[in-house]
Amino acid sequence: QVQLVESGGGRVQAGGSLRLSCVGTEPSFSSYVMGWFRQAPGKEREFVGGIGWSGQGTYYADSVKGRFTISRDNDKNTVYLQLNNLKPEDTAVYYCAAAPSVLYGSTWSYEYDYWGQGTQVTVSS
Numbered sequence: 001q002v003q004l005v006e007s008g009g010g011r012v013q014a015g016g017s018l019r020l021s022c023v024g025t026e027p028s029f030s031s032y033v034m035g036w037f038r039q040a041p042g043k044e045r046e047f048v049g050g051i052g053w054s055g056q057g058t059y060y061a062d063s064v065k066g067r068f069t070i071s072r073d074n075d076k077n078t079v080y081l082q083l084n085n086l087k088p089e090d091t092a093v094y095y096c097a098a099a100p101s102v103l104y105g106s107t108w109s110y111e112y113d114y115w116g117q118g119t120q121v122t123v124s125s
Helices: 027-031
Strands: 004-007 010-013 018-024 032-039 046-051 058-060 068-073 078-083 092-100 119-124
Touching (some): 018 092, 027 032, 046 068, 046 078, 058 068, 078 092
Parallel strands (some): 010 119
Antiparallel strands (some): 004 018, 018 078, 032 092, 046 058, 092 119
8 A cells, every 4th residue: 555645835925836745655656657636625626637657648637737747756756746837726735646557647536546645735816
């Protein structure tokens, strides 16, 4: 079982940047597709972006494309989410999640087996 721990959240002004990290506790971390999701108060959890097991393929929600970037370092069992040009509507708890590698491209939260505890991102206008 993969345990995931996010960090890097915080409060920034609109237009600012943050980098979120997600560390996995198992060596098998490198075999998983990793996704980032977010959930704002009163809203359903939504897909943000994903990255293949090797890091060579990424995919994003239209709402963040061009502003957010996912990367991973399998030697460190870590996946990153770089958030640039942040907007108030990006305010949410951000979660990383792991899915089997065959599910590369999935944007459905139910297909991700393991989840972190979340990290809060707050963007003020």
